[in-house]
Amino acid sequence: GENVEQHPSTLSVQEGDSAVIKCTYSDSASNYFPWYKQELGKGPQLIIDIRSNVGEKKDQRIAVTLNKTAKHFSLHITETQPEDSAVYFCAASGTGRRALTFGSGTRLQVQP
Amino acid sequence: NAGVMQNPRHLVRRRGQEARLRCSPMKGHSHVYWYRQLPEEGLKFMVYLQKENIIDESGMPKERFSAEFPKEGPSILRIQQVVRGDSAAYFCASSKESGNTIYFGEGSWLTVV
Numbered sequence: 261g262e263n264v265e266q267h268p269s270t271l272s273v274q275e276g277d278s279a280v281i282k283c284t285y286s287d288s289a290s291n292y293f294p295w296y297k298q299e300l301g302k303g304p305q306l307i308i309d310i311r312s313n314v315g316e317k318k319d320q321r322i323a324v325t326l327n328k329t330a331k332h333f334s335l336h337i338t339e340t341q342p343e344d345s346a347v348y349f350c351a352a353s354g355t356g357r358r359a360l361t362f363g364s365g366t367r368l369q370v371q372p
Numbered sequence: 373n374a375g376v377m378q379n380p381r382h383l384v385r386r387r388g389q390e391a392r393l394r395c396s397p398m399k400g401h402s403h404v405y406w407y408r409q410l411p412e413e414g415l416k417f418m419v420y421l422q423k424e425n426i427i428d429e430s431g432m433p434k435e436r437f438s439a440e441f442p443k444e445g446p447s448i449l450r451i452q453q454v455v456r457g458d459s460a461a462y463f464c465a466s467s468k469e470s471g472n473t474i475y476f477g478e479g480s481w482l483t484v485v
Contacts, residue, residue, distance in 0.1 A: 303463055304475040359405050362415040
């Protein structure tokens, strides 16, 4: 089955700096890569996703890049704000009837 | 348009009791997924269901756990004879079709005492 690895496990940045979280996946058939943000006591919230026919996608301060050859994808958050502090999860899924496989999460702390 | 609704949000059970967690998917969604999250850990897949069908239960423990998604009504995750190790947050998610965007509920926190 699919295996997703995520790094780093914790990340501390100063407000206004950029944050980058990286994930690798094992199943070359995977073609859908979402990112979720989870705040304490709440459910994961989808923040951006990318499909394998696209190399990069942006939504305001958030961008995701995908390298299918290397089987890795990354989340980039620019101009970080204290409210970006949360745990971020990457995930991957393949074609057919498959659920998402999640990475282990990155705890992002934005220092004001 | 209401999101994925889970109840109860918090549930306390004594060892040996049964826990039933309910999930109503987003309107128009017929695919439901259950995930478990232990404290300070990631999301582990348990089961994937479509109306009246279990599509993938490879992440479900073989004993004590069962799930259903009937033609009418919410999806139910049932845990029989709970043990302390079952204490976790259980998240339900739904999608319109397989391969579509998956949206999560706010979770049900189970505490076994």
